[in-house]
Amino acid sequence: MKIVFLVDSLHSIAAGSERQIYKLVEGLVASGHQVKLVLLRHTGFTRGNFDFPCPVECLEVSSIVSVSAAKKLLALKSRLKSESVDLVHAYFPDSCLLGPLYLKSDRLKVFTSRRDMGLIYKGKPAALYRLLRHRTDGVISNSKAVAELVREKEHLSTKASFVAYNGIEPFDVEVEGTGEAIYQSTDSIKLILVANIKPVKRNLDAVKAVRRLLEKGHSVELALVGKAQDKQYVEEIKAYIAETELESTIHWLGQVQEPRRLLKQADIGLLVSESEGLSNTLMEYMQVGLPVVATNVGGNPELVEGGVTGALVEKGQVDEIVAAISHLASDKKLQRAMGEAGMRKMTDEFSITAMVRHHEAFYSSNKPEKKDSANAIAG
DSSP states (O other): OOOEEESSSSSOOSHHHHHHHHHHHHHHHHHTTTTEEEEOOOHHHHHSSSOOOEEEEEEEOOOOSSSHHHHHHHHHHHHHHHTTTEEEEEEEEHHHHHIIHHHHHTEEEEEEEEEESSSSGGGGEEEEEEHGGGOSSEESSHHHHHHHHHHHHHHHOOGEEEEEEEEEEEOOHOOOHHOOOSSOOOSSSEEEEEESSSGGGHHHHHHHHHHHHHHTTOOEEEEESOOOHHHHHHHHHHHHHHHTTTTTTTTEEOOOOOTHHHHHTTSSEEEOOOOOOOOOOHHHHOOOOOOEESSSTTTTHHHBTTTTTTEOOOTTTHHHHHHHHHHHHHHHHHHHHHHHHHHHHHHSSSSSHHHHHHHHHHHHHHHHOOOOOOOOOOO
């Protein structure tokens, strides 16, 4: 197949959706598909010499509401049709509007992606995407929870909605190592929370849970891994730690390039967010065999099976977090069983290979019928 990815911009290919795009393109190219990446606009990252597994071009669209943008997208459509491209897959808010609006034709399928619980609608009303649903051949979500939200917001039919889970890259702790020692006590309950410090992640709930565990007589330590994104919230957490004298039990590690290197030091992985799409953090916990305690929000229940790979708690319920940690910490055999079940789930359902395979199946089932053409995608 000939496939074009239309993307607003790339700031990195190290993590998140941008990494998923990179790995998907890499997998499709390895499977023999002809792929091209089209950027709406450059960033400092893409203006440099960055490696990408397919040809890349940039349209230099600074404003999506402009005559210039319309001309560039219509010219792109003409080229793609002449090159017999089968489909366009758009990522991120601007591309998910412009792709259906300008590129859709009876000879060119257009698909768009949704990868979070509504962030794509911030600043762009869901009604805009709803108006374009008849020019969109399908919306690919990275979890059932996201797909359900999108169907509701955009009035999509079930037939036009597809779920393709994120893929997680292999990680060998024997090769990568476990990083510098985090915890101070050999007999403490060792917790880790990998999430940027901001209110939606409810990091403070985890800190409050530590205090209550200490009050119940447990020895416990918590490592907080993530970028301090909300200064006021960070100060609130620090003030609580100082007020409750938790300084020796809370370890601030900041942003870490490869958090998986640290996970084997912990007993339990926490993710107590207000909202999640499909969490890479949970996937990484499970990949290395760490049992988890997570809030019952978004795509978390699709990853965490209560009593099998970890425990699900209701958001904001610190007492439930405490109870779940206490239960897991008291049973090392249960921790191992949950960790092993999580590892199997990641291997079977959430590998990069599975992610690429799911996209290929969806693309193939929706490939338009065309006359034979020898034209390849221009580099």
